[in-house]
Amino acid sequence: MREYYIAGNWKMHKTRAEAAELARALVGQLKDGKHKYLVAPSFTLLETVAAIVKGTNIRLGAQNAAAEEQGAHTGEVSVLQLKDLGVQTVILGHSERRHTYGEDDALINKKLKLALRHGLEVILCVGELLEEREAGRAEAVCETQTVKGLEGVAAGDLGRVVIAYEPVWAIGTGKTATPEDADAIHAYIRGVIGKLYGPEAAGKIIIQYGGSVKPENAAQLMAKENIDGALVGGAALKTETFVPIAKFS
Ligand code: PGA
Numbered sequence: 677m678r679e680y681y682i683a684g685n686w687k688m689h690k691t692r693a694e695a696a697e698l699a700r701a702l703v704g705q706l707k708d709g710k711h712k713y714l715v716a717p718s719f720t721l722l723e724t725v726a727a728i729v730k731g732t733n734i735r736l737g738a739q740n741a742a743a744e745e746q747g748a749h750t751g752e753v754s755v756l757q758l759k760d761l762g763v764q765t766v767i768l769g770h771s772e773r774r775h776t777y778g779e780d781d782a783l784i785n786k787k788l789k790l791a792l793r794h795g796l797e798v799i800l801c802v803g804e805l806l807e808e809r810e811a812g813r814a815e816a817v818c819e820t821q822t823v824k825g826l827e828g829v830a831a832g833d834l835g836r837v838v839i840a841y842e843p844v845w846a847i848g849t850g851k852t853a854t855p856e857d858a859d860a861i862h863a864y865i866r867g868v869i870g871k872l873y874g875p876e877a878a879g880k881i882i883i884q885y886g887g888s889v890k891p892e893n894a895a896q897l898m899a900k901e902n903i904d905g906a907l908v909g910g911a912a913l914k915t916e917t918f919v920p921i922a923k924f925s
Contacts, residue, residue: 680711680898681838681882681905682922683799684912685739685767688718695721699728701915706734709922711905714799715912716767719753726762737765737799740773743786755794765797767907769825771844775805781824788825788837797836799907800825801886802865806845814843815864822868831873838882839865840907846887848909855896855903858885862902891920898924 690698695717706713716737717725726736742752758766768791769784784800791798802821804814822839829837841861843853853861862883870878885897886907897903911917 678880678882678904681714681884682711683714683716683737683765683767683840683884683905683907684918685737685770685886685907685909686715686717686721686912687739687772687909689913690717690721692721692724696724696728698913698915699725699734702734702918703728703732705915705919706922707732709733711922713922714765716765722758722761722763730762735764735797736762737767738763739767739770741766741768741787741791743783743790745790755791755796759794759796763796765799766791767799767801767840769801769821771801771803771842771847775844781821784825785827789828792829792833792836795836797838799838799840799884801840801842801907803842803844803847803887809843809845814861818861818865819868822865823872826872831877834869834873834877834881838884839869840884840886841865842886842907844887848888850888852888852890852893852897853885855893855900858897859900859902862900866902889921891917891924894921894924 714735714737716739738758741755746754768787773779788798802818804817808817866878869881882904884905884907885903889906889908890911
């Protein structure tokens with residue numbers, strides 16, 4: 677059986693003091709939580725948060741990583757540097773990276789393979805724009821992003837890959853995909869994994885939903901057969917909203 681995995685993407689928010697306060701509160705409030713948890717703060721907050729979540733049931737994630745190990749790459753942060761801080765997971769291919777910062781599937785695939793090679797877990801984000809959904813292309817877009825994102829990834833490494841389906845039109849907009857619409861895309865992506873890696877891998881892979889997940893809609897989303905957790909943005913910034921999502925029942 678797949679376990680539920682609830683991740684908080686803090687995006688470009690919080691100072692070290694604010695991050696420490698939130699991380700400490702989450703450690704306390706989620707210590708009896710039954711699911712798998714992760715927080716992904718900004719690079720500058722990782723060391724602070726690492727010291728707080730170390731040895732707890734909350735994993736430490738980064739929101740991005742460079743495609744190269746080291747070298748002349750001004751402004752980039754390497755997986756080696758992230759690992760050195762205690763990072764266990766990297767979020768790659770987030771729609772803000774794809775659409776605001778121009779990351780394409782080839783670059784995301786390069787980053788993903790490097791992160792896997794260094795033993796990290798990867799959350800690979802996929803999802804369609806509103807115009808792509810309206811044109812009936814949601815499935816095709818998610819399929820392309822999944823196939824290209826995973827190109828060259830060995831079956832043995834797939835256990836460290838999580839997919840996050842995040843329809844771009846639902847991110848930070850307050851609009852959530854209906855549980856039925858989200859589940860349909862999750863099922864489709866699971867089918868894509870089945871075509872690439874076989875039915876057993878398809879049955880095992882964790883597929884999170886992301887896009888305006890809130891305490892009010894978390895349980896209905898998670899009740900769906902193919903939705904295995906959430907990648908939470910805005911609601912991850914406060915315990916009052918993240919903890920009820922993390923402890924949905
Ligand atoms: P949101 O963001 O929950 O604020 O919509 C989700 C995400 O971008 O991961």
